Amino acid sequence: xxxxxxxxxxxxxxxxxxxxxxxxxTAVAIVAGVVGVFTVMRGQSFAGESLGDIGxxxxxxAALVGAGPLAGFVxxxxxxxAAMELVGVQRVRGRDLATGIVLGxxxxxxxxxxxxxxxxxxxxxxxxxxxxxxxxxISSSTIPAVVALAALAVAMIxxxxxxxxxxxxxxxxAAARGIPVRLVGALYLxxxxxxxxxxxxxxxxxxxxxxxxxxxAAALRLTRRPLRAMLAxxxxxxxxxxxxxxxxxxxxxxxxxxxxxPVSFFVVALxxxxxxxxxxxxxxREGV
Amino acid sequence: xxEGFMVNAWEVxGIVAVVAGVVGFFTVLRGSAFAAHAIPNGxxxxxxxxxxxxxxxIFGLGVAAFIGALGIGLLGRRGRHDAVTxxxxxxxxxxxxxFVSLGNQYEPAVYALLFGEVLGISDNQLWPTLVxxxxxxxxxxxxxxxxxxxxxxxxxxEARGIGAFRVELAFLxxxxxxxxxxxxxxxxxxxxxxxxxxxxxxxxxxxxxxxxMALSVALALAVVWSAIAASYETDWPVGFFVGTGSAxxxxxxxxxxxxxxRFARRRRPRGRQPERLxxxx
Numbered sequence: 001x002x003x004x005x006x007x008x009x010x011x012x013x014x015x016x017x018x019x020x021x022x023x024x025x026t027a028v029a030i031v032a033g034v035v036g037v038f039t040v041m042r043g044q045s046f047a048g049e050s051l052g053d054i055g056x057x058x059x060x061x062a063a064l065v066g067a068g069p070l071a072g073f074v075x076x077x078x079x080x081x082a083a084m085e086l087v088g089v090q091r092v093r094g095r096d097l098a099t100g101i102v103l104g105x106x107x108x109x110x111x112x113x114x115x116x117x118x119x120x121x122x123x124x125x126x127x128x129x130x131x132x133x134x135x136x137x138i139s140s141s142t143i144p145a146v147v148a149l150a151a152l153a154v155a156m157i158x159x160x161x162x163x164x165x166x167x168x169x170x171x172x173x174a175a176a177r178g179i180p181v182r183l184v185g186a187l188y189l190x191x192x193x194x195x196x197x198x199x200x201x202x203x204x205x206x207x208x209x210x211x212x213x214x215x216x217a218a219a220l221r222l223t224r225r226p227l228r229a230m231l232a233x234x235x236x237x238x239x240x241x242x243x244x245x246x247x248x249x250x251x252x253x254x255x256x257x258x259x260x261x262p263v264s265f266f267v268v269a270l271x272x273x274x275x276x277x278x279x280x281x282x283x284x285r286e287g288v
Numbered sequence: 289x290x291e292g293f294m295v296n297a298w299e300v301x302g303i304v305a306v307v308a309g310v311v312g313f314f315t316v317l318r319g320s321a322f323a324a325h326a327i328p329n330g331x332x333x334x335x336x337x338x339x340x341x342x343x344x345x346i347f348g349l350g351v352a353a354f355i356g357a358l359g360i361g362l363l364g365r366r367g368r369h370d371a372v373t374x375x376x377x378x379x380x381x382x383x384x385x386x387f388v389s390l391g392n393q394y395e396p397a398v399y400a401l402l403f404g405e406v407l408g409i410s411d412n413q414l415w416p417t418l419v420x421x422x423x424x425x426x427x428x429x430x431x432x433x434x435x436x437x438x439x440x441x442x443x444x445x446e447a448r449g450i451g452a453f454r455v456e457l458a459f460l461x462x463x464x465x466x467x468x469x470x471x472x473x474x475x476x477x478x479x480x481x482x483x484x485x486x487x488x489x490x491x492x493x494x495x496x497x498x499x500x501m502a503l504s505v506a507l508a509l510a511v512v513w514s515a516i517a518a519s520y521e522t523d524w525p526v527g528f529f530v531g532t533g534s535a536x537x538x539x540x541x542x543x544x545x546x547x548x549x550r551f552a553r554r555r556r557p558r559g560r561q562p563e564r565l566x567x568x569x
Contacts, residue, residue, distance in 0.1 A: 210379070
């Protein structure tokens with residue numbers, strides 16, 4: 001048997017679920033890389049993480065009314081981004097607190113919706129699926145919506161790029177040049193909400209931050225230039241998703257031999273490894 | 289409602305609320321909301337792993353929480369602190385997802401870990417919770433002065449030889465300990481809202497640290513006990529009432545403060561506003 005047999009288990013290239021997973025994963029990794037670089041530069045990792053968790057509320061509510069999870073993630077994340085903007089995430093002081101309060105209330109609601117899902121029998125297994133994702137279960141009819149939302153988020157960043165960069169690096173200078181800093185921040189938060197919702201259908205709500213923050217944080221240790229960092233983050237994200245999907249597919253033949261290992265585990269572990277590796281490169285370059 | 293297995297629920301959740309109120313006070317003061325979210329949440333991996341190899345959940349939670357605290361503390365020294373916290377959190381959560389999948393644990397068990405199962409507390413959980421709770425309070429008491437100083441005036445702390453990094457590590461350790469004892473009761477996702485909502489509300493109501501801490505404990509107790517009562521009456525999950533109750537207490541305290549300030553301004557139109565020390569929000 002050729003080595004390729006062990007790397008690509010039989011049927012990998014012919015599998016419909018694998019095709020959908022690769023397509024969705026690629027689109028999401030691109031958005032997450034582009035949006036994530038600004039999230040890390042602006043120090044809004046907690047906001048990204050919270051929007052991801054809050055998506056649980058949307059996913060469980062969508063399961064309750066019988067809608068698709070993506071619609072729930074997008075609707076609730078956009079609402080939550082607006083709520084965070086209103087309670088004051090634009091101020092650096094106290095914004096973690098504001099984020100935390102919104103997050104706490106949303107998780108409470110998620111607990112209720114997931115409970116109602118399980119008692120009404122409409123969402124069997126929905127807790128694990130919503131929280132930890134199941135990219136192989138995405139139906140191919142979701143692809144157009146994913147691609148459209150991804151394009152929208154990337155387009156927002158492209159349009160906002162220069163004012164957003166200045167508002168991120170030096171809010172005072174941006175304000176002096178007449179850039180509406182708060183509006184730019186709010187629009188950015190909207191793009192972040194879209195990116196988080198997309199990441200949530202790929203690797204689950206509570207893990208979505210991995211794709212958003214991990215590749216971007218690693219890329220920003222390799223280069224200081226935002227555009228190069230975006231390219232590097234996208235590459236790292238796509239690599240993690242593809243290898244993760246491949247390993248998860250192969251793991252159907254691994255112990256304990258009952259079912260495959262979760263894709264999300266592989267993706268997140270690869271992202272974390274990427275971050276640690278980038279630290280070694282960074283350290284060597286600095287000569288520490 | 290006040291007999292049988294419910295007695296355990298009242299007692300254990302009371303201990304949890306006291307610890308959350310005290311530890312949460314410093315969480316809010318230090319602006320460590322993200323760490324307070326990440327450490328309990330990441331410790332999910334420990335509980336899931338403990339289920340897989342068959343050791344007690346509290347032990348698994350404790351080990352995972354300390355690994356998380358160390359990881360955040362050490363990696364955060366070199367990288368961006370918030371990005372490192374997020375990465376540490378998701379890596380541990382993903383490991384937990386793997387353990388759940390390998391162990392074929394059922395959905396209700398996962399749900400209970402994430403959102404808590406206060407009504408299912410057994411007799412033998414009372415003593416470990418009490419002991420760990422006392423250790424937590426003792427640790428906070430021992431760390432009280434360095435914590436206060438390095439939270440409110442970090443420069444002065446450094447000048448007096450109180451290393452910010454060591455205090456940070458010690459505080460993350462206390463957070464990990466609090467996590468191990470509170471998670472079986474309120475779940476990995478919700479201990480956080482208890483540690484943020486009540487203390488932040490208390491700080492909005494008073495500027496004096498001692499009073500704020502006492503108030504924080506009282507509010508946390510009120511939130512938890514009324515959540516249990518409401519959950520008992522409605523059969524809805526206790527996590528729902530804890531999460532929304534904590535946020536409601538915070539919003540109420542903020543409104544009350546805003547009203548009081550407006551009233552004070554009207555009474556003293558040109559009076560000097562009293563200065564607030566170390567206000568976070």
